[in-house]
Amino acid sequence: xxxxxxxxxxxxxxxxxxxxxxxxxxxxxxxxxxxxxxxxxxxxxxxxxxxxxxxxxxxxxxxxxxxxxxxxxxxxxxxxxxxxxxxxxxxxxxxxxxxxxxxxxxxxxxxxxxxxxxxxxxxxxxxxxxxxxxxxxxxxxxxxxxxxxxxxxxxxxxxxxxxxxxxxxxxxxxxxxxxxxxxxxxxxxxxxxxxxxxxxxxxxxxxxxxxxxxxxxxxxxxxxxxxxxxxxxxxxxxxxxxxxxxxxxxxxxxxxxxxxxxxxxxxxxxxxxxxxxxxxxxxxxxxxxxxxxxxxxxxxxxxxxxxxxxxxxxxxxxxxxxxxxxxxxxxxxxxxxxxxxxxxxxxxxxxxxxxxxxxxxxxxxxxxxxxxxxxxxxxxxxxxxxxxxxxxxxxxxxxxxxxxxxxxxxxxxxxxxxxxxxxxxxxxxxxxxxxxxxxxxxxxxxxxxxxxxxxxxxxxxxxxxxxxxxxxxxxxxxxxxxxxxxxxxxxxxxxxxxxxxxxxxxxxxxxxxxxxxxxxx
Amino acid sequence: xxxxxxxxxxxxxxxxxxxxxxxxxxxxxxxxxxxxxxxxxxxxxxxxxxxxxxxxxxxxxxxxxxxxxxxxxxxxxxxxxxxxxxxxxxxxxxxxxxxxxxxxxxxxxxxxxxxxxxxxxxxxxxxxxxxxxxxxxxxxxxxxxxxxxxxxxxxxxxxxxxxxxxxxxxxxxxxxxxxxxxxxxxxxxxxxxxxxxxxxxxxxxxxxxxxxxxxxxxxxxxxxxxxxxxxxxxxxxxxxxxxxxxxxxxxx
Numbered sequence: 180x181x182x183x184x185x186x187x188x189x190x191x192x193x194x195x196x197x198x199x200x201x202x203x204x205x206x207x208x209x210x211x212x213x214x215x216x217x218x219x220x221x222x223x224x225x226x227x228x229x230x231x232x233x234x235x236x237x238x239x240x241x242x243x244x245x246x247x248x249x250x251x252x253x254x255x256x257x258x259x260x261x262x263x264x265x266x267x268x269x270x271x272x273x274x275x276x277x278x279x280x281x282x283x284x285x286x287x288x289x290x291x292x293x294x295x296x297x298x299x300x301x302x303x304x305x306x307x308x309x310x311x312x313x314x315x316x317x318x319x320x321x322x323x324x325x326x327x328x329x330x331x332x333x334x335x336x337x338x339x340x341x342x343x344x345x346x347x348x349x350x351x352x353x354x355x356x357x358x359x360x361x362x363x364x365x366x367x368x369x370x371x372x373x374x375x376x377x378x379x380x381x382x383x384x385x386x387x388x389x390x391x392x393x394x395x396x397x398x399x400x401x402x403x404x405x406x407x408x409x410x411x412x413x414x415x416x417x418x419x420x421x422x423x424x425x426x427x428x429x430x431x432x433x434x435x436x437x438x439x440x441x442x443x444x445x446x447x448x449x450x451x452x453x454x455x456x457x458x459x460x461x462x463x464x465x466x467x468x469x470x471x472x473x474x475x476x477x478x479x480x481x482x483x484x485x486x487x488x489x490x491x492x493x494x495x496x497x498x499x500x501x502x503x504x505x506x507x508x509x510x511x512x513x514x515x516x517x518x519x520x521x522x523x524x525x526x527x528x529x530x531x532x533x534x535x536x537x538x539x540x541x542x543x544x545x546x547x548x549x550x551x552x553x554x555x556x557x558x559x560x561x562x563x564x565x566x567x568x569x570x571x572x573x574x575x576x577x578x579x580x581x582x583x584x585x586x587x588x589x590x591x592x593x594x595x596x597x598x599x600x601x602x603x604x605x606x607x608x609x610x611x612x613x614x615x616x617x618x619x620x621x622x623x624x625x626x627x628x629x630x631x632x633x634x635x636x637x638x639x640x641x642x643x644x645x646x647x648x649x650x651x652x653x654x655x656x657x658x659x660x661x662x663x664x665x666x667x668x669x670x671x672x673x674x675x676x677x678x679x680x681x682x683x684x685x686x687x688x689x690x691x692x693x694x695x696x697x698x699x700x
Numbered sequence: 701x702x703x704x705x706x707x708x709x710x711x712x713x714x715x716x717x718x719x720x721x722x723x724x725x726x727x728x729x730x731x732x733x734x735x736x737x738x739x740x741x742x743x744x745x746x747x748x749x750x751x752x753x754x755x756x757x758x759x760x761x762x763x764x765x766x767x768x769x770x771x772x773x774x775x776x777x778x779x780x781x782x783x784x785x786x787x788x789x790x791x792x793x794x795x796x797x798x799x800x801x802x803x804x805x806x807x808x809x810x811x812x813x814x815x816x817x818x819x820x821x822x823x824x825x826x827x828x829x830x831x832x833x834x835x836x837x838x839x840x841x842x843x844x845x846x847x848x849x850x851x852x853x854x855x856x857x858x859x860x861x862x863x864x865x866x867x868x869x870x871x872x873x874x875x876x877x878x879x880x881x882x883x884x885x886x887x888x889x890x891x892x893x894x895x896x897x898x899x900x901x902x903x904x905x906x907x908x909x910x911x912x913x914x915x916x917x918x919x920x921x922x923x924x925x926x927x928x929x930x931x932x933x934x935x936x937x938x939x940x941x942x943x944x945x946x947x948x949x950x951x952x
Contacts, residue, residue: 202830204829204830205829205830205833248731249731250731250732250734250934251731251732251733251734252728252731252732252733252915252917253733253737253917253918255727255728255731256728256731256912256915256916256917259724259906259908259912260906260908260909260912260913260916261906261909262906262909263831263834263835263836263839263906264763264770264774264821264831265767265770265824265825265828265830265831265834266762266763266766266767266770267766268830268831268833268834269767269830270766280830280833280834283830283833283834285834286833286834289834300904301904302838302904302905306838308837309836309837309838309841310836310837310838310905311836311837311838334739334918337739337918338739338762338765339762339763339765339766339767340762340766341756341760341762341763341766341774341913342909342912342913342916342919343739343756343762343913343916343917343918343919344916344918345737345739345918348737375944376947377947378946378947384947384948385947385948453946453947454946454947468734468932468935469935472932472935472941473944476938476941476943476944477943477944479938479943480943503925503926504735504736504737504925505735505925507925507926507928507929507930508734508735508736508925508929508930508931508932509735509932509935510938511929511931511938512929512938521926521927522926523926560740561739561740562737562739562740563740564740564741564742564744564923567744568744569740569741569742569743569744569748569923570741572740572741573741597740597741598765
């Protein structure tokens, strides 16, 4: 196929293979074949959407568009004010990785904007061809489904737009419209249903959760000689809500061990909840405030039931956005919590505060095998904050890494901090059906990592996002890394932390564990 | 005849411009922004946001980060436009304000940069394949309209030497409903025709970016979602919600 050859030609030059910010020439239709599986009717209905496409689907879709225009200033405004300057056209990692022009942020918005113009503006009604307006047809609906699920809602484009137009807002609205005519996505919508039924994305019921946590307690005791608890559903001061991936797989689970060790070292009374056993909120991905709220309310209920004073969120990018920008709005006010602490807090804020206060002891040599870089997750970077000043979300995780690790190096400018490149799997795309787009969308980040490896010998990348971690462990092998070269930040903390009374402490201080414990008293 | 035509055209254009923009801005104003979706890192105080918006509107800060070529052309285009507008106030006010007098020499020559900036933006639209892909016919026409306004204005100023006193009398006449004849120099008619078109098209087009940018929630919000509770207007308060039952309990 000629198209395929053009794509290959665009994306395989020496420069294309090494420059993380390489911008290919557009090749039309390059990824129009990449489509995820639509959701089955029973999963649609669970979320309050029709299971089948109604006969009057056009009317329904347009009515939904009109409704969203009245509910969200962002949506209404962004449809009107784009001047097509082109500033965003080279900023999307999916465009950079695929060369498909419909993956340029403005072109992605235009898929919907063209229909908006046709039905809601005078020039679009009178002169559709002049202003690029078009009818809502079945082909258009399919095109929406294809390309709005090739967007990870990472907001990189919104940083560079002179009007702050955020494609994520358009993508969310488009997905909500698709859902309203029964055209939902299997991966996201099945997962949301699982949270409603069981409490977490992975569908781990309480007994499974409890036995996992027990196993982890044993593992920590074997490693350190210290009995560190991972309490579940116990009355406590701190409720930790973390992505359920942390209960399940590497490298996530090492991060969870890290949080537990930090809590233990500080003598914190904390607990996990089986009811709110998920920090992730996939309803954000599909732009559904109703469903997003239903998930957020689980956190509120757990906090009330367990009588906690504060809520802390584990390492996860979009979950931190859902918590930081949405939790208060959707499930607040949280006036029953201790007003001394922001609601919610990030685990990195908590750990960094303890490090600054000198309350944690580390042996940085434990991480000397590693030359570490940090991947800023998009939602953390561009849709949240940590600490009390703008940009704390960049500094705090790096500060933690530097406190526990001797070798830290940044990836190139333009690929980190607010300009960070998405892992390629965010926004509800972390499904095998979309592997091609995930690999291609992750390529700019991988090229940036390669540069750090060549320049500084970086061999590990740390992240604070469950989706990033899962995505990287899957795609890093394609780029010559091992699947365990992606780490949790709290995994590095866990490696280096010296718990009071532990074997590590004894070894460092030249005493055995019992004496150290006595000395500590 | 032409005087009547242009007089009516300008009354109509002014009404469409003012009412149209007011209507659109009212739409943005009254539409809620339920959650705080500011693009971070963002200021944590109101004053900080004012400064951020100022940098955005006066210096196109985000565009500077994004693309230096677009920035240069856009800066040239918009700065010139402001100078030109200030200079043109002299045709509507009497006596002429000092600021407007001071702007006169700059405003006159700004016309060249205005056209140059417009040509730069038009050139990009043709030459850069990515920008060509996203351009509709109206995008080209819009920029051609501006270039036309600029060129006809420059012709009047530097080449044909229009009877500008008479043009001023025409506009003063419009404002006081005491119509005066409009000079029928073709460049005057072209210039004024295109400007009227600009006024009419404004509320229906992407030109809304000018008032719209001030409403952009990713730019104009204070980064304080943890401190400031902003409920979603169409959702019931938490005191009235029902929670999902815990897993394993009796379910519907």
